[in-house]
Amino acid sequence: MDGPMKRVWKRKYLFSRKILRRGCSDLVGRPPIGISCERCKYSCSKSVDNVTRNTIFEHFWNLEKAVQQREYIADLVERHQPEKGHPRKRFTQTYTLRHAEECHKVCKKFFISTLGISERIMRTALEKGRRRL
Ligand SMILES: [Zn+2]
Numbered sequence: 001m002d003g004p005m006k007r008v009w010k011r012k013y014l015f016s017r018k019i020l021r022r023g024c025s026d027l028v029g030r031p032p033i034g035i036s037c038e039r040c041k042y043s044c045s046k047s048v049d050n051v052t053r054n055t056i057f058e059h060f061w062n063l064e065k066a067v068q069q070r071e072y073i074a075d076l077v078e079r080h081q082p083e084k085g086h087p088r089k090r091f092t093q094t095y096t097l098r099h100a101e102e103c104h105k106v107c108k109k110f111f112i113s114t115l116g117i118s119e120r121i122m123r124t125a126l127e128k129g130r131r132r133l
Pocket residue numbers: 037040041042043044045106107108109110
């Protein structure tokens with residue numbers, strides 16, 4: 001692996017370390033992989049094709065600073081208050097992928113695999129990203 005991909009991987013690695021303050025190789029994500037979203041209500045793989053996913057992936061990992069990456073994630077994940085009278089008082093979150101001024105709602109699995117992050121990195125990013133607001 002060399003050239004731009006190597007740079008992306010290096011940045012990913014540094015970002016994972018920075019965001020978690022601890023090095024852990026399995027937290028370094030992979031480039032977008034084909035995931036099956038046929039039964040998902042958003043039909044993610046139909047609304048966002050692999051070329052777009054790669055562009056989003058590269059854009060994300062080309063952000064210079066960890067704080068920019070956290071803000072990018074925090075910006076795309078929206079938290080909703082639970083409906084009144086809902087038995088579980090938990091927030092629901094919606095995930096959006098943005099490309100060329102177009103927004104696509106996707107499921108969590110598709111979101112994190114497109115950005116090539118782990119769920120833990122996403123949660124950390126949301127906590128840290130929101131604290132600043
Ligand atoms: Zn999906």
